[in-house]
Amino acid sequence: MGVAAEIVDALAGHGIRHAFAIQELTLPIALKGQDVIGQARTGMGKTLGFGIPLLDRVFDDAGITELDGSVRALVVVPTRELCLQVAGDLEMAAGNLAVGGRAVTVTPIYGGVGFEAQQRALDNGSDVVVGTPGRLLDLHRQKILDLSSVEITVLDEADEMLDQGFLDDVQAILAATSPERQTMLFSATMPGPIVALTRKFMRQPVMIQADSGATEATHKSTRQIVFQSHKLDRMSALARLLQSPGRGRTIVFARTKRQAAFVAQDLAALGFRVGAVHGDMRQRDRETSLAQFRTNEVDVMVATDVAARGIDVQEVTHVVNYQVPEDERTYVHRIGRTGRAGKSGIAVTLVGWDEVTRWNAINDALGLDHADPPQWFSASPEFRQTFDLPAGVTDRVGPARKVQGAQSATAPARKSHAR
Incomplete structure (x- = not known):
């Protein structure tokens, strides 16, 4: 599918050799840098659906600024637990990636813990950040996290962020990133405010529904x-x-x-x-x-x-x-x-x-x-x-x-x- 061999080998090392439907549909579009809206229930493989093209482009895409320790990609998630899970999946897929002798880094940023360790990780250089809206915005406002270098942004489980009242924070985060960024949004449902968000912050996004059941709120399985x-x-x-x-x-x-x-x-x-x-x-x-x-x-x-x-x-x-x-x-x-x-x-x-x-x-x-x-x-x-x-x-x-x-x-x- 055109994915870097280093990523393919890392996934294979963890027994992942075949793509789910949403990955097959998302990868060819996202690897080109196009904006994507993915409507899919949780558990259908969407983390690697956005994670693989995100890592591939950060690692080896002429359209992305060369890695220098600044944050190039940002994944925004609604909760601490999901933050750790997504960061873990991305770290697994990025296990073989290195640029200029330096490993591609993934840093989880979430509340409920002290700032110090997260600040040290950012100071040492973070290529990909996975974070919850409140802590991301806190670190950005304290000038610890510079979002202006972010060229790929993912909103994961956007409807849950809406339910939790994070919509204003998400808009502030997106506004602070590069205006030329690629944006990917994934959501199980598409309530009105999420649709409005896509219109404001995305450029001609491609809508992806993994199968005929993707538009159904519940699944026959x-x-x-x-x-x-x-x-x-x-x-x-x-x-x-x-x-x-x-x-x-x-x-x-x-x-x-x-x-x-x-x-x-x-x-x-x-x-x-x-x-x-x-x-x-x-x-x-x-x-x-x-x-x-x-x-x-x-x-x-x-x-x-x-x-x-x-x-x-x-x-x-x-x-x-x-x-x-x-x-x-x-x-x-x-x-x-x-x-x-x-x-x-x-x-x-x-x-x-x-x-x-x-x-x-x-x-x-x-x-x-x-x-x-x-x-x-x-x-x-x-x-x-x-x-x-x-x-x-x-x-x-x-x-x-x-x-x-x-x-x-x-x-x-x-x-x-x-x-």
Whole structure:
């Protein structure tokens, strides 16, 4: 496909030899320096879809200024976890790249940690920066990060940045980069403000949709199960559906940090190998929890929406919405954590009896077939049949455990009890 042999060899060294659909479509266009809009669900290979041409052009494109330690390429992402994941993927692909005897460098820039190490990395020379909007803008305003040398910019998961209120920061960042830059934007959905952003900051972008399902908010590889669950029976329903035959790694989404802590504690008390990731945890502890999930030390991760954005694990078999998400975009992002990279998955949504109206709005917006979902209890025959559970199934799977990861995983719960 015209990609530098050094990048191809680095990818092959990690077992990556074949391109996903979005990569096949994106690379020929992006390698020429054209602006690109990619609409694709998470997990379909878009990181290397923009990462490979970005690295190839930085490494060996006459249209890009020769590397001198200034930042040539910038990837903007909504969360710290996604920042680390994307930076790790780019570092892997850039493993064999060097210019003038100096290795091509990728630097993650994100909040929640001190400025010093990131400033040292920038002072030592960074060719590619992957960062979250708030910290990028902070460093730019302090004149630690010079964005004027950026000639390639990527906005990854742009709709999530909009949801988190980063749109003004993103516009300020783009305005500070080279006006002749190449811009690539990737988003699962295209709400109006994102479309307006493309019109303001992109030049004749090519729209790419990886397959016929790219325009669909949800994907046929994910089976969606939706039912009404009474709040007093919800933990039992969760505990029992987690015992479905063939269940592998599972992400349980909670709406708030406190609820994530409580749900994780309750599951651990029932014997599940469970961890938690939420905003009240220290960054180091969040990274520890995610690492344990990737290595299968825990197979259930309870997470809030923001914290889950960096969970890039291919073998997630189930996603569970412990409550109805706020809107259809949140629902799309959540269930996109399973059914990734061509594999099948199951997304389960537990609808509170006072949440039916909200769920029906999501159902209508996405054109699903789950309006007015049935009312099931954890002991209902329909529930057991749907999840292929034996008649004698109970909530408990073993002796009580502790939530894995770190003490801060249950910090909100402890604060609540202290009151």
